[in-house]
Amino acid sequence: MRSSMNARCSSSQGQTPGGGAARMWDGDPQRTYAEEIETGSMVLLETLRLYSPVVLIARRVERDITMANINIPKDTGLIIPITIIHGDNKIWGADANEFNPLRFENGISKAVAHPNAFLSFSIGPRVCIG
Numbered sequence: 136m137r138s139s140m141n142a143r144c145s146s147s148q149g150q151t152p153g154g155g156a157a158r159m160w161d162g163d164p165q166r167t168y169a170e171e172i173e174t175g176s177m178v179l180l181e182t183l184r185l186y187s188p189v190v191l192i193a194r195r196v197e198r199d200i201t202m203a204n205i206n207i208p209k210d211t212g213l214i215i216p217i218t219i220i221h222g223d224n225k226i227w228g229a230d231a232n233e234f235n236p237l238r239f240e241n242g243i244s245k246a247v248a249h250p251n252a253f254l255s256f257s258i259g260p261r262v263c264i265g
């Protein structure tokens with residue numbers, strides 16, 4: 136898996152089609168900028184998953200709620216541990232703790248068992264706008 140990713144990335148150090156300094160394209164006409172951007176996105180997502188700069192999200196419960204059969208009273212503080220969720224084998228598979236950008240080959244939803252498990256930018260109404 137790693138060597139296939141290396142092959143995909145290592146050719147990203149050639150010349151631009153215009154002959155400019157090395158940036159994203161190796162001159163192989165079979166490889167398009169779109170493919171290069173796709174590869175870069177996968178590496179970026181996997182970096183954010185495994186080394187999320189935001190390691191947790193904190194919330195205060197606004198009113199009494201029940202979540203996953205647990206009663207949580209108003210004003211309880213909740214910690215959503217992003218780093219732990221991102222390394223959970225049950226959600227990401229046996230290789231959860233390995234750096235494998237190819238897991239994102241078909242997008243986030245296909246990489247993970249739960250649609251909201253990728254939390255580097257949070258989710259919901261307070262999702263990152265950046």
Ligand code: HEM
Nearest residue numbers: 183187188189192193254255256257260261262263264265
């Ligand atoms: C890798 C880069 C970034 C990461 C990992 C990141 C992550 C996050 C996370 C996890 C939250 C939710 C925090 C919470 O609710 O407690 C958040 C919120 C936010 N982010 Fe980012 N962020 C990034 C870049 C940016 C950039 C570049 C901007 C602005 C240009 C930005 C603007 C915001 C704002 C305004 C919120 C608050 C949204 C709200 O509460 O309604 N972020 N970000």
